[in-house]
């Protein structure tokens with residue numbers, strides 16, 4: 348029986364997770380070239396998806412191995428062509444482009460960085476394997492110097508495999524259909540238990556950037572507030588070796604004026620009369636104030652300069668409140684998806700700008716990165732525009748005991764390493780979510796989630812850690828380890844469908860029960876109803892815009908009774924409609940959006956705008 352699973356065995360090389368993963372930024376010592384654009388592409392349609400490896404496609408121009416098509420990078424490849432086979436393809440696809448590097452780069456450290464590719468990636472430069480990475484939503488990179496042709500053209504070949512297995516995040520299984528009366532020999536499908544299309548390809552930018560040979564490899568910033576002082580604890584890790592290093596660290600305010608200085612690699616600096624980072628809507632002063640930590644590292648090998656943005660704020664959880672800068676924060680917002688027509692999950696600046704304009708229009712103060720880490724360009728906007736973030740790992744669809752093995756746990760811990768390493772300095776990130784709706788009613792879940800949550804707390808003791816739960820309040824093995832309870836509720840949709848009159852009673856009963864078990868605050872991280880834009884019926888009926896409005900209003904009435912007590916957030920599922928796999932319960936995707944996939948508002952968006960603006964008016968009066 349041919350199998351495509353064994354191909355993962357080829358991937359265990361040079362997994363690039365050990366060093367820092369600072370976002371590439373221009374400076375007087377660093378240059379960046381994006382090598383995005385139209386690349387050459389072909390999917391390996393051979394029965395085992397293994398022809399590319401057997402015939403070593405990476406040793407020659409891809410067009411010499413067979414027919415290639417143009418493929419944009421960044422983008423998912425799924426919706427680009429008219430070919431259903433490519434949209435639903437499972438296995439290895441191959442990309443290729445060429446690049447040159449300036450001669451003066453010979454003196455520099457040259458790094459090749461993928462901001463993300465989904466799911467498993469192998470990379471060759473001039474036929475030589477240089478990098479591999481397992482996981483779909485986080486950056487990976489490698490120093491390239493020894494593989495580069497500085498005097499000529501460099502060929503970059505990339506193979507990406509979207510196959511999900513019980514130990515990937517999200518997990519999946521390849522299911523072989525054995526009944527040869529009904530299926531051709533070797534027929535297989537990919538089973539998944541999450542509700543979004545498994546878009547694949549090179550999803551974010553591919554960059555070449557330089558640093559000096561002795562360089563700033565990682566920066567960690569932790570802030571606190573004492574009176575009017577901002578406390579900045581920082582540590583800097585250098586890469587390369589040198590024994591005559593000096594370092595100058597400065598905090599620059601938003602106008603670029605130095606407000607604190609140090610010459611130590613690790614230490615504490617004080618910002619007098621600090622401007623705090625507040626989420627949008629919490630302060631009448633300009634919110635989301637961002638500082639810069641400017642680091643200058645000098646040695647006989649040269650100088651490196653890096654500017655790391657950060658904000659000064661604190662996050663705390665009491666038994667009833669979520670506090671930002673010691674003031675109660677009510678998270679009224681939306682979980683999202685990185686999803687759009689044509690590009691799938693490919694990075695799209697126009698879409699990012701539009702979505703933030705819609706978030707502001709709505710009066711949202713927070714998002715959840717359901718169900719995977721979003722692009723760094725999106726996270727930058729959250730920092731800069733004051734949208735608080737529940738930063739979620741790709742731990743979605745963990746619904747079987749087969750997902751609790753050692754390989755799964757080890758990978759989940761590694762993903763948390765990569766995610767915290769990438770997002771640790773972002774003021775917008777206020778909560779880490781390690782998973783969405785996992786199976787937690789079996790004993791195996793206890794060790795697994797205790798380990799992942801404790802590991803994340805060790806990586807970052809300054810932020811609350813949680814996972815998003817779908818279970819009821821009557822006993823599970825994992826919610827006891829979370830700092831803040833995040834629950835998804837679908838009364839009058841997946842249960843008692845159509846009965847909006849039951850919503851208030853059921854929400855109140857459910858939350859009060861949770862409170863009996865856990866003395867921590869609650870955020871409702873999902874509640875929603877599928878709604879086909881333009882479909883109307885009065886009295887309301889499921890799938891109509893009227894039903895969505897009525898449904899959400901009933902939840903709001905229940906939330907209002909608990910808002911001042913222990914409910915610290917409400918998030919409608921979902922910001923916008925998004926694509927899912929083909930299924931009889933989905934009408935070309937999930938339609939629970941406030942906005943269509945083209946970002947036009949449904950009636951419900953106006954309801955939420957009114958509600959969020961009025962909550963914001965209440966909250967803003969607290970802080971001046």
Ligand code: BDP
Pocket residue numbers: 541542718783784817835873920937939
């Ligand atoms: C929740 C999931 C989310 C789904 C949503 C739904 O967390 O991913 O899209 O249900 O069914 O259970 O719409």
